[in-house]
Amino acid sequence: MRALLASSIGVTCAALLVLPLVLPEDGSADRRQLAGAQTADLPGLPGSTRSLPLAPLAGSLDRAVPQGAARGLNSGDVAPFSLVGVVWDDPRAVLEGQVQVRTRAVATGEWSRWQELDAHSADAADPGTAETRAHGSTAPLWVGASDAVQARVRPTGGPLPEGLRLDLVDPGAEPPRNTSRAPAASRELPELTRAETEAEAAAAGLRAAETEAQAGVRGPRIGPRPRIVLRKGWGADERLREKGSVYTRTIKAAFIHHSASGNAYRCSQSGSVLRGIYRYHVKSSGWRDFGYNFAVDKCGTVYEGRAGGVAKPVLGAHTLGFNTNSMGIAVLGTYTSTAPPAAAVNAVAKLTAWKLGLHGANPRGVTQLTSGGGNLYKKGRKVRLNVISGHRDGFATECPGRRLYQKLGATRSAAARLQGR
Template sequence: MRGFLASSIGVVTAAALAVPLALSTPALAEAAPVTPGSTQSLPLVPLGPSAAARIPGVPGMSTSPGPGAETRGLTPRDVTTFSLVGVVWDDATAELGGRVQVRTRSVATGTWSAWQDVDTHNGEHAADPGAVERGTGRLRGATAPLWVGPSDGVEVRVQAENTATGRRAAARPGRLPAGLRIELVDPGAAQPPSAADGKNGAISPPSHLPPDDDKGDVAATLPAMSMEASESSSANLPHAPLGALAISALDKADSTADAVLAGDGRLTAAARPYIGPRPRIVTRRGWGADESLREPGFVYTSTVKAAFVHHTASGNNYACADAPAVLRSLYRYHVVSEGWRDFGYNFAVDRCGTVYEGRAGGVAKPVLGAHTMGFNADSMGVAVIGTYSSTAPPKAAVDAVARLTAWKLGLFGADPRAKTTLRSGGGNLYKKGTNVKLNVISGHRDGFATECPGRLLYNQLPPTRTASAKLQGR
C-alpha cells in the first residue's frame, strides 16, 4: 500500500468535480466484466372490484382500504428477467398512503411467490430540499425497493388508504399519486461470476490483477476502464491503485499514517490518536457499478460529524454472493427510477460483514449523500442490506458498522460515543435551519419520522457506539 501514498489531497467543500483520466498504458481485459443491467417501467392500471376485494386491511392505517379506495396494479404477466422491484410516481413530494404488494415468478423454479409487502418509504431517503440533487427535475416519489431474485413474471396491486375527515364523518375514498409505475430492475450479471472469499463472501480480484496491497508498478497491468470509471476510481487515490477492486484493510497504526499522508479529514493533532483501523472496502469497481448511470463529478460537504445507520428495507432473501448484484440493482433504482444523481448511501454492509463503497467521490472524503433527508450535510450514511424490523441483524454486519465508523469518523475527529449538532436542511421532524443535537452514531429514525433502520438494528446502536469508540482507542 505504501507505494501508492502520495502528497496530501485537499478536501473540496460543496463543489462538483470532474476528473477525467487518460490511460496511456496497454490495457488488459476488463476486470470481472458485468453485463449492463436494465429497467422495465410499466404503468399501473386501475384494477376491478374483484382484485381490490382481495387486499386485506393494513395494520397501522387509520382506516382500512374499503369501498371507493383507488386500486391500481397489473394482472399476472410474463416479463423480461429482473431481480428487484419498486413502485414510483411522478411527484417526489407526494406520499403514497396505502398498501403495495407484489408477487413474482422465479426463473429457477417457475413457481409464483406469496404476496409480499413493499415498504411505502415516502421520501425518507432523499436529498435535502434545496440540494443540488433536487434541482435536476428528474426526481420521482418511490417505495423502497424489494429484492426478489431472478424472476420472469410479476403481479402487482396497490390500494390507497381511505382517510377519515372527522370523528363522525364518513371516510374519504383514498387516492393514489399520479403516474404510478412498477420498476423491474435487472442488475446485470458478472461474466464470469466474481470469485467469493470463503470466509465472508467478499469479492476477490481476478488472477490477472495485482492484489490491492501490491507494491509493484500497477500502471503496467492496469485493466481497461471507461472515463467515468477512471474518475470514480481516482477519487480513492492514494489509498488504493487506480482500478482497484478493493481497498485493503489496515491496522490502527497504518491507518493513521495513511490518513496523515493523504491529508484526509484535515486531521488535527487531537484527532490523530483516535483513527480506527481501516476495514477492507470493496470499491464500486469491485461490485460492478455502471459509472455511466450517475451524474459526472462529485459533491462534497464540509466534514463528517455523524453517521446515520440505515437498512435498505429490500428484504433478507439474498446470499452474500448476491450482495454485488443487490447493490447494482439498488444503484440503478436510485438513479434511473428515482432520479438521484448517484447511489444514495455512502457505504453499504452485507449480512456477512463485507463493506462496500457507495456513492462515488472517495471513501475517505466527506461525500454528500442522499440518505437522510434534512441531515445529509456533514454526515455519512451506512446501509445494512436487508430488513431488520422483525429480523435481527447478523453480528458480522453490526461489527462491520462499528469498524467502518471507527475509521471514517476518526478521520474527522468524531467520538462515536458523543453527541453532535447538525443543522436541519428540512424534513418531517425538524424545520429547515433547526440545530439538532444527535448521537454521533444515529439511526435514520433519529433525523426523520421513519421505521428505518428497523427496530432490531436500531437496538444494536448503543453497543455499536461503544465498540466503535474502543476501536478508536478511546
C-alpha cells in the same frame, strides 16, 4: 425507510387482506403495456429498467376502498428481473397506501407469497438541492431472478399519486473476475496500520488531528481501516451515474439504515443487490448516484457506495434533512422483526471507528447538525444527535428497523474501543 403512519397498522393490514386482484385472465391488456416499457440506456450498459403502469382494479370486497381506487398489475411474461419498486410522477407526493407484489421465480416457475414494499422511503437528498428526487418512489425490494409479477396498491389515506408504475430492474451480470493481483487490489482495500491510516487521512486533506487536539485528546483516534470492496468490485458501471462527485465539509455523524430490500439474498448475490439498488436510485428515483456512502451485507462485507473516495466526506442522499456533514451506512436487508447478523453489526462498528476517526469524531459522543428540512425538524434548526444515529433519529421513519436500532448502543461502544477510547 418507512415513514410512520398515523393510521393503525393492524386495521390497514386487515383491510388489505380482503382486497382481491381483479385482472384480465389472459393478461392481454397488460402485455400491451409492455411495448416500449424498457427505459433507454447507453449502449452496452449492463442491466435494464422496465416501467409498467399500474391500472385501476376493477372490483373490491373492501367497502372502505372506492371502486377503482386501488391500482394493480399482472405483467404476464417479461424479461428476467431481480428487483422491483413502485414509482410515481411527483416526488413531493406521499404514497399513503399499502404496496404489495408477488413474483414468479425463473428457476422453479413458482410464485412467491405477497411481499410488502416500503411505501414511505425517507432516503433522499435534502430539499432544495440539485439532487432532489425526479420521482417519488418506494424502497426497492430484492426478489431474485423472476419473469412475471403481480402488484397491488391500496390507498389508506387520500388518493394515490399520479403516474403510478412498477419498475422492474435487471442488475446485469456479475463483473468478470480477474485473479491477477492488481485487479484484486482495485476491488478491495486491505487493512492498514495506524500509521498508514493517519497518513491516508492527511493525504485526503482531513483535520482529524486538529479536531482531537481542540478536544484535549493526544493524537488522532482512528480505528483500523476495514476491508472495503470498491465500486469496481461489485460491478458499478460509472456511466450510469452523473459525472463528478459532491463533497461536504466534514463527517460529524453516521446514520445507520437498513435497505428495506428484504433478506432473501445470499451473500454471494450482494453485488447484484447493490447493482439493482444503484440502478433504481439513479434511473427510478432520479438521484445522481447510489444514495448511501457505504453498504454492509449480512455476512459483514463492507462495500463502497456513492463514488468520490472512501476516505473523503462525500455528500450522499441517505437521510432527508441531514446529509450535510454526515455519512449513510445501509445494512442490506430488513431488520424490523429480524435480528441483524452479528457479522453485519460488527462491520458497522469497524467502519464507523475508521471513518469517524478520520474526521475526529467520537462514536460515543454527541454532535450538532443543522436540519435541511424534514418531518421531525424544520429547515435551519440546530439539532443535537448521537455521532452514531439511526435514520429514525433525524426523520420520522421505522428505519433502520427496530432490531437493528437496538444494536446501536453496542455499536457505539465497540467503535469507540476500536479507536482506543
